[in-house]
Amino acid sequence: MSKLPSKRPETLGGYIVHNIPFPAEITPESLEWIKQMAPIQIEQPYQITYLHSYAQDSPWFAALTNKKLLANQDAGSGYAYATPRGHDMYSGDETKWIDITEKTAKIHAFTVCHFGSEEFLPETPFVLILVEFEGVNTLLLSRLVGIDPMEATLDWIGMELKPKFLRNSKLKPTDVYFAPA
Amino acid sequence: MRPVYAISGGVSKFTKSRPDKTFGAIVKEAYDYAIDDIGLDFPTFTRLVDGSVASYFSDHFTRQLMAGIMAQDYLGLVPKPSHRVEGGGATGGLCFQEAWKSVASGHMDICAAYGFETMSHVETWKGNEFIALASDISFDYPVGGFYSGYYAMMVTRHMKEYGTTVEQMAHVSVKNHINAYFNPYAQKRNRYTIEDVRNSPMVAWPLTRLDICVMSDGAASTILVSEEGLKKLEDEGAKIARPLVKVTGIGRGTDAMRMSDRPHVDYDFFIENYATPQEKDSDETLAYYKELWDRGTRYPGVHSFRAGRTAGNMAYKHAGIYDPVKELDFVELHDAYTSSEIQTYEDLGLCRYGEGGEFAASGEAFMPGVEYDLNLPKQPTIPVNPSGGLIACGHPVGATGLMQAVFAIWQLQGSVEQHFGDGTLQLKDAQRGAIHSHAGTGTYVTVSILERE
Numbered sequence: 001m002s003k004l005p006s007k008r009p010e011t012l013g014g015y016i017v018h019n020i021p022f023p024a025e026i027t028p029e030s031l032e033w034i035k036q037m038a039p040i041q042i043e044q045p046y047q048i049t050y051l052h053s054y055a056q057d058s059p060w061f062a063a064l065t066n067k068k069l070l071a072n073q074d075a076g077s078g079y080a081y082a083t084p085r086g087h088d089m090y091s092g093d094e095t096k097w098i099d100i101t102e103k104t105a106k107i108h109a110f111t112v113c114h115f116g117s118e119e120f121l122p123e124t125p126f127v128l129i130l131v132e133f134e135g136v137n138t139l140l141l142s143r144l145v146g147i148d149p150m151e152a153t154l155d156w157i158g159m160e161l162k163p164k165f166l167r168n169s170k171l172k173p174t175d176v177y178f179a180p181a
Numbered sequence: 182m183r184p185v186y187a188i189s190g191g192v193s194k195f196t197k198s199r200p201d202k203t204f205g206a207i208v209k210e211a212y213d214y215a216i217d218d219i220g221l222d223f224p225t226f227t228r229l230v231d232g233s234v235a236s237y238f239s240d241h242f243t244r245q246l247m248a249g250i251m252a253q254d255y256l257g258l259v260p261k262p263s264h265r266v267e268g269g270g271a272t273g274g275l276c277f278q279e280a281w282k283s284v285a286s287g288h289m290d291i292c293a294a295y296g297f298e299t300m301s302h303v304e305t306w307k308g309n310e311f312i313a314l315a316s317d318i319s320f321d322y323p324v325g326g327f328y329s330g331y332y333a334m335m336v337t338r339h340m341k342e343y344g345t346t347v348e349q350m351a352h353v354s355v356k357n358h359i360n361a362y363f364n365p366y367a368q369k370r371n372r373y374t375i376e377d378v379r380n381s382p383m384v385a386w387p388l389t390r391l392d393i394c395v396m397s398d399g400a401a402s403t404i405l406v407s408e409e410g411l412k413k414l415e416d417e418g419a420k421i422a423r424p425l426v427k428v429t430g431i432g433r434g435t436d437a438m439r440m441s442d443r444p445h446v447d448y449d450f451f452i453e454n455y456a457t458p459q460e461k462d463s464d465e466t467l468a469y470y471k472e473l474w475d476r477g478t479r480y481p482g483v484h485s486f487r488a489g490r491t492a493g494n495m496a497y498k499h500a501g502i503y504d505p506v507k508e509l510d511f512v513e514l515h516d517a518y519t520s521s522e523i524q525t526y527e528d529l530g531l532c533r534y535g536e537g538g539e540f541a542a543s544g545e546a547f548m549p550g551v552e553y554d555l556n557l558p559k560q561p562t563i564p565v566n567p568s569g570g571l572i573a574c575g576h577p578v579g580a581t582g583l584m585q586a587v588f589a590i591w592q593l594q595g596s597v598e599q600h601f602g603d604g605t606l607q608l609k610d611a612q613r614g615a616i617h618s619h620a621g622t623g624t625y626v627t628v629s630i631l632e633r634e
Contacts, residue, residue, distance in 0.1 A: 012304070039200040046244060054319055083320050083441045109483055111333035112386040113325060117310035120325050128330050130441055130483060139441035139483070141324050152386040157341045172323045
């Protein structure tokens, strides 16, 4: 039987209070005494919805909705970017789009996240991978499925992959993910 | 450029949470300590100081824009000139260098650099989310934004390329935690074993909780002066420690925000553009690198920090350093992860690329005279993170690079015992040290060299 945690998780929330103890009379002594008070801490909720534009990278997301994986390429040198980039970092020229859906893909690096940022905590454990593609110079960050996250091994590096696409696109980079080929 | 001296510093005790004071008041603890350490009263120093540089990383943690001016105000420094710098985890290192520039350029004779972060205002996993926003929010963050995950991916590649092991990484954690046992400013002062590190909860394979620094509330401050500034302070009664500590080297580098975009250059390009002069001069090292490249290594990929190598090479050139292991007495480097300390050994030329893991477990980066209960094959040659580093001291981001500067100043002044109340971490006759500040998977890196005159 597994052991219970040694302490309860800390959470925000609690009672609403409208008054807290304070000296009933203001005197030089009581004004000095209030320096010994513990600090008052309140909750300050903050929520915002941004209108984010994928701008020149938009075709990459549009392609995912049609089960295609695009990349950018410098027309002069052929240097190719698996993660979209509107201008080449060496020539400074605008890049063109190429289709890499059928290119051989392999794991370049990976990790299994057992914890994560708040937004992704419910998804743990999940596997992050950097994918390398044949003939493409840079990598793509993505998720790996179809393996046991509790059996992580360096042998995963070099594993051949196939891209999978969400049928109902969310217009996020997770619309594409990878599984062992 | 004029000579610049780092004459004093102060650090607030780094801790998980400081609800007792506002960020301005926490900065004032560190700032007051630095003023007090040169024997001046607050009004006199306020009259003499020409201006400042403020450092904090994230507006999200405070939910307060322009927190820099609020700290400037709280310190009584308005209307003197100031600006805020921000560059992720390297924010403190950038701040130190901006203060150096202010003095070296002749713009100021006396400049205060102060920095802080109050990360306790949100829950840990929300804090991780804020930090992960320092990755591309179109392509990286939505996939599972988590910095520990990013660094874990980098080290799996390092392990695959070079055979680096988790036990070698754990040596870094043991070293830094035990060093911090003697540092009263450190957040975590514990004696751990290799087994403790490996048995702590897995966060992002293969990094466990004890491979990773914690979030902190804290502040740090340093005072930098020109020769004229030194005279102005001493004419007003300041007691400035001798020997003086001079800033003799400044270096910075950058790299692509998305680590997936980083290049994989061939052997010739690496040697021409990134190898240290010492590496270039060694036929044996050139042959070693040729063999690495023949086996498939490409640089920097995701296993190495090109910004760190660039910053190190620049700072060493400025300071006239050829062999950093022999010509530096210590390094305070940005060990947000045990793995990144190992990667940084290589970037800074403390060992060759591919040898960081072995170097970590060799004993060379450990402190002399400290018992680690480890079988270390070599004697210390270049202690790394004598203070305990980020892993044990904590990482209140905007303060961290300045904390390194303060500990380096004290190390070079020979005043560690005075400030720590314990002389265990004082290196004997330390003449020259390096501080290294590093941001977001290696995007901004600063290296500064401090030297005893």
